[in-house]
Amino acid sequence: MPRPTIALVHVEFTDEQQALRKVVRDFAESEIAPHAERWDAEHTFPTDVVRQMGDLGLFGIPFPEEYGGGGADLTTLCIAIEELGRVDQSLAITLEAGVGLGANPIYLFGTEEQRQAWLPDLCAGRALGGFGLTEPDAGSDAGGTRTTARLDGDEWVIDGEKAFITNSGTDMTSLVTITARTGGTGGGLPEISTIVVPAGTPGLTVQPPYRKMGWHASDTHGLTFSGCRVPAANLLGERGRGFAQFLQILDEGRIAIAALAVGVIRCCLEQSVAYAGERQAFGRPIGANQAVAFACSDLAVMAENASLLTYQAAWRHDTGRPYKREAAMAKLYATESAVTATRMATQVFGGYGFMDETLVARQYRDAKILEIGEGTSEIQRLVIARDLGLPVG
Ligand SMILES: Cc1cc2nc3c(=O)[nH]c(=O)nc-3n(C[C@H](O)[C@H](O)[C@H](O)COP(=O)(O)OP(=O)(O)OC[C@H]3O[C@@H](n4cnc5c(N)ncnc54)[C@H](O)[C@@H]3O)c2cc1C
Numbered sequence: 132m133p134r135p136t137i138a139l140v141h142v143e144f145t146d147e148q149q150a151l152r153k154v155v156r157d158f159a160e161s162e163i164a165p166h167a168e169r170w171d172a173e174h175t176f177p178t179d180v181v182r183q184m185g186d187l188g189l190f191g192i193p194f195p196e197e198y199g200g201g202g203a204d205l206t207t208l209c210i211a212i213e214e215l216g217r218v219d220q221s222l223a224i225t226l227e228a229g230v231g232l233g234a235n236p237i238y239l240f241g242t243e244e245q246r247q248a249w250l251p252d253l254c255a256g257r258a259l260g261g262f263g264l265t266e267p268d269a270g271s272d273a274g275g276t277r278t279t280a281r282l283d284g285d286e287w288v289i290d291g292e293k294a295f296i297t298n299s300g301t302d303m304t305s306l307v308t309i310t311a312r313t314g315g316t317g318g319g320l321p322e323i324s325t326i327v328v329p330a331g332t333p334g335l336t337v338q339p340p341y342r343k344m345g346w347h348a349s350d351t352h353g354l355t356f357s358g359c360r361v362p363a364a365n366l367l368g369e370r371g372r373g374f375a376q377f378l379q380i381l382d383e384g385r386i387a388i389a390a391l392a393v394g395v396i397r398c399c400l401e402q403s404v405a406y407a408g409e410r411q412a413f414g415r416p417i418g419a420n421q422a423v424a425f426a427c428s429d430l431a432v433m434a435e436n437a438s439l440l441t442y443q444a445a446w447r448h449d450t451g452r453p454y455k456r457e458a459a460m461a462k463l464y465a466t467e468s469a470v471t472a473t474r475m476a477t478q479v480f481g482g483y484g485f486m487d488e489t490l491v492a493r494q495y496r497d498a499k500i501l502e503i504g505e506g507t508s509e510i511q512r513l514v515i516a517r518d519l520g521l522p523v524g
Pocket of ligand 1: 228232261262263264265267268269270271272294295296297298343346351500503504505506507508509510513524
């Protein structure tokens with residue numbers, strides 16, 4: 132079925148942003164869409180295509196040109212992620228995590244030396260970084276991290292386990308940034324710091340890939356650290372600032388995940404409108420039935436709302452305004468809407484919607500994790516409620 136496009140009109144993007152949208156859309160249509168079903172079925176991480184995304188400059192979009200970046204902003208990155216998410220979520224999350232979780236901690240908290248050492252390859256998409264926050268027993272409660280790092284001379288010795296780490300085991304992975312306990316604060320709370328562990332460091336073991344419900348072409352592994360030694364200079368930012376650092380990383384990441392969800396909802400809208408016009412039942416297009424037509428109307432409303440919340444949050448970020456609540460609202464609304472939208476689109480497609488070769492079927496399987504990763508829906512509601520001043524625990 133040809134892929135229709137329905138534009139959302141609310142935000143005025145710059146000429147550069149609109150040009151970038153077209154470049155990414157064309158790339159997604161020509162280099163990703165024809166192969167995504169196979170990558171999904173074969174659980175293949177398409178390294179060559181990820182490198183091509185690097186050649187387009189996508190991994191460097193929000194970083195300064197001096198590190199090989201594009202000198203643009205989060206809004207522009209969101210546009211690229213949205214366009215990829217419209218076609219395939221695995222490639223969209225590879226970009227989102229590569230930038231937001233891989234390169235961004237180095238950019239935000241690294242010394243000039245660390246930036247120069249790691250960022251050029253990450254910005255160029257020659258390398259990918261992972262961010263190891265989650266552990267088998269510490270996800271939403273990420274402050275409960277049990278991984279330890281102790282200084283031994285001029286090295287950190289790391290022991291522990293991380294779970295579900297995106298981009299951590301690809302052929303291109305150059306590093307994973309982890310949070311670890313580096314001591315106590317005196318008040319009974321752990322001191323948490325952030326440390327860069329280069330890929331291939333002895334004592335770091337990348338576990339076999341998970342068997343996932345979706346995101347089959349995205350790379351996700353558990354990591355174990357056993358007497359893993361890295362230079363003391365691999366500490367990222369100030370010792371003991373790990374908790375504050377990951378909260379900042381997640382705030383930005385939530386806007387980018389919301390953008391991915393916008394792409395998913397747009398996909399559902401476009402696919403449903405086209406199918407409702409062509410599929411015949413009882414001698415007329417199924418879209419002649421109000422039930423089907425109204426489903427499409429609801430998808431259009433969801434797409435607009437999710438898009439408005441997302442780009443408003445990105446704009447607040449890019450213009451230096453507070454954006455914590457807006458990021459949580461965008462992530463909450465857009466990702467829950469994406470799950471609803473994929474279920475509705477699958478319904479519009481009837482039995483064909485349940486077949487793996489149908490795009491909305493893959494989007495349906497892939498969408499669920501959007502409500503979980505980088506903070507579950509419940510955690511977004513907590514963030515919003517606290518920001519409203521409520522004494523919620
Ligand atoms: C495919 C995939 C990729 C991922 N990539 C990464 C990555 O790159 N890096 C990384 O660090 N992590 C990653 N994650 C981990 C992800 O961020 C966590 O799974 C998520 O934060 C939830 O943590 P958890 O799984 O431990 O669930 P839990 O924290 O155990 O939560 C279980 C349930 O309890 C609810 N809950 C918990 N606490 C509260 C509360 N206080 N109030 C209300 N409800 C609550 C949650 O909302 C959820 O519904 C990834 C996960 C997946 C599946």
